[in-house]
Amino acid sequence: MNVFDLSPAQIRNRLILRARRAALAAGTGRLPPARPPNRAGAAAVARVSVVLCVSVAPGDVVQFAESDYRYADGPLRLRIVRVRPDLSEWYDGEWVWLEGVEIGPDDQDGAFRPVLARVAALRAEG
Incomplete structure (x- = not known):
């Protein structure tokens, strides 16, 4: 980058x-x-520094509803590559920047994309 x-x-x-x-x-x-x-x-x-606490890690697959991430255009499955605490500090612990690979309906890897996701919606599939 x-x-x-x-x-x-x-x-x-x-x-x-x-x-x-x-x-x-x-x-x-x-x-x-x-x-x-x-x-x-x-x-x-x-401004009080916020310690980011998320329950997912790189390699986890998460499912987001359209309301659970910004600039949404439908539900999204994402395989997390990186959690961005450096940028997420600005969202008061409610939103987190993730980088990952979209997973299509056929379980094939899609495009790499950054996602601003609601922390409360982060639950790894499993």
Whole structure:
């Protein structure tokens, strides 16, 4: 994967995450903001780091209903290749980025695709 495979939002998120990790490693005690400051003058909300806890691992096959993953176009069976905790941190533990291979109705491997899935829907077939 190279920088041309990422959307501008993904690149921004990666840069913010790197800056936050560098600030933690440097021990400055001050983190860069997760969001731009609120212009209305309201109190800023502090972002709490979320520890990702999912019950699936690479190699597992999961079945998603259309409502269980973003940008859905019907049910999906996916063989997980990788769970992306680095990008999933931004979804408050409710959604997780997965990378995997679609499995067709004939149990043949299909296209590789990233999926933003609801954590509550993750149950490995078995």
